[in-house]
Amino acid sequence: MSQASNRSAELICTTNPGLEDLAFEELQQRLDEGGLKGTASERLPARIKGRLRIRYPGPLSSLVQAAGTLRSVHHLLRPVEQFLLPTETPLSTVGERLLEAPLPEMGPSTPFRVSSERRGEHPFGSQDIEREAGTALVERFGAPVDLTGYAVEVRVDVVESLCAVTVQLTRKALSYRHDRTYRPRVSLKPNVAYACLRLARLGPGTERLLDPFCGSGTILMEAADLLPGTELWGSDWSQRAVAGARANLEGAGLEGAGLKDRFRLQAGDARTLAELYPPASCDALVTNPPYGARLGRDIAFPRFYRDFLEQATAVLRPGGRLVVLVRKRGAFNVAAQRTPGLRIRHVQIIETSRVFPGIFVLQRSG
Ligand SMILES: C[S@@+](CC[C@H](N)C(=O)[O-])C[C@H]1O[C@@H](n2cnc3c(N)ncnc32)[C@H](O)[C@@H]1O
Known part of the structure; x- marks a missing residue:
């Protein structure tokens, strides 16, 4: 600076x-x-x-x-x-x-x-x-x-x-935090990942956080810095993304913080989360599914969101928060309203690279 x-x-x-x-x-x-x-x-x-x-x-x-x-x-x-x-x-x-x-x-x-x-x-x-x-x-x-x-x-x-x-006054953007070996074009900016985590209201009592569309692991890396005592789980259906996220986490110098013991990455479909994780095992889910632009153009979003939200509810503990950054806000809103056991607490529309996704903050009923 x-x-x-x-x-x-x-x-x-x-x-x-x-x-x-x-x-x-x-x-x-x-x-x-x-x-x-x-x-x-x-x-x-x-x-x-x-x-x-x-x-x-x-x-x-x-x-x-x-x-x-x-x-x-x-x-x-x-x-x-x-x-x-x-x-x-x-x-x-x-x-x-x-x-x-x-x-x-x-x-x-x-x-x-x-x-x-x-x-x-x-x-x-x-x-x-x-x-x-x-x-x-x-x-x-x-x-x-x-x-x-x-x-x-x-x-x-x-x-x-x-x-x-x-x-x-800043030479390098403050949002540029970790050098990453795997950086797909769809990866999230760390400051947006931070905003999503902040809206999830996590703290020292957060035992386990899951990102089921983890991609290159931006949300998990950000959480690793912020929540030193939290177990970090991530999955993605792409093996390449899982390997990339692992390389990024290891390369980010976070291992010194005991990260190896507290992160768990695996390949898996976010529409079958209940097969990957025990019921009510996560305090929070913070995630960024495909926007349907560069990635997921052929996805039928109403169904996709419905399936994902139903599964997310099953692995989230009662009272836990689910923060999702989505571009198809209308379809997501409908799916969220129709998912039993979930309530929409807050929606915040932001701009990232000239698109206007929404950060949806949902809560599983207690
Ligand atoms: C927008 S990217 C996530 C980017 C990530 N936040 C990052 O910073 O790198 C969406 C991710 O969802 C994954 N994905 C798409 N469909 C999926 C599904 N049904 N289950 C799990 N992952 C999926 C893609 O492979 C991609 O890595």
């Missing part, structure tokens, strides 16, 4: 749209744990989805330190300024604003880079924004552009007509 300025005490955390509230809740918790109770209570309106903007009464460095431990977010940004782009001269306006924007991090010998994310219809691309902003900063500071060895990363993000200039 690069040095944060102490002059400003505002911070932006980026996350998936839909997870901003959860990220704020987590931040408050981290501040409490760091002895900074109640200090980040002011949440400012963020005009861009997936951004949590906080004002902090103490030094920014303390806030950055606490926020650096967040599991639900991707990056930490220091807000610089926001402005609207005129339709006629959008790019030259970016350049002009960067000639004036308050950037105390920059100096004549500070290697820097500009990055940009763009959303909406524009007659220019994100590379044009980067070029325009980079040229302005070279002109202003005489600083060298260095795409890999940079000390400062200036972000110039454009969402529709809004342009947000920030300094990115």
Whole structure:
């Protein structure tokens, strides 16, 4: 993480749209744990989805330190300024604003880079924004552009007509946690896995957690960090996924935490869970079945969800939670409502890579 300025005490955390509230809740918790109770209570309106903007009464460095431990977010940004782009001269306006924007991090010998994310219809691309902003900063500071060895990363993000200039304080995304040898395209981002686990309200009393569509094991890896005393069970009908999840868990350096003794991975169909696991043996199930896009295009989802939920109910202990991230929200909702012994407690719609799955939190009746 690069040095944060102490002059400003505002911070932006980026996350998936839909997870901003959860990220704020987590931040408050981290501040409490760091002895900074109640200090980040002011949440400012963020005009861009997936951004949590906080004002902090103490030094920014303390806030950055606490926020650096967040599991639900991707990056930490220091807000610089926001402005609207005129339709006629959008790019030259970016350049002009960067000639004036308050950037105390920059100096004549500070290697820097500009990055940009763009959303909406524009007659220019994100590379044009980067070029325009980079040229302005070279002109202003005489600083060298260095795409890999940079000390400062200036972000110039454009969402529709809004342009947000920030300094990115995290080099690697906080959501990038473990190097993985097996990473299928459908694997979940660890911060979304964290959000699902958080919604399951697990704690030291959670003896056993099951992910019956474990894929590369993201949810189990996240749980291994969070719940040191919990047994972690995972299954997937693909032998390749089971072997990959095992390699990932072993390679993640989690074995030192006694993981070998507490994880159990096996191949199996989530529609026959009752044959794989004893009745009422799991305190919680947290999982991410195929979306039906890249994976599972030929699945008849109403039936698939019904079969899975019936089996999940059988292996879940009374009162236990079942958290499922699904893309076919309508079909899942119907199946959940029709499954005896399950109640829907909460549904949270999020955005991941331009799709809008829902996190369903269900509970087995006591
Ligand atoms: C969306 S992926 C899960 C991704 C996982 N959360 C990760 O981070 O890698 C869905 C997984 O479900 C598995 N799957 C599909 N149908 C299944 C079934 N009937 N029973 C068990 N696993 C199944 C697939 O092999 C795939 O690994």
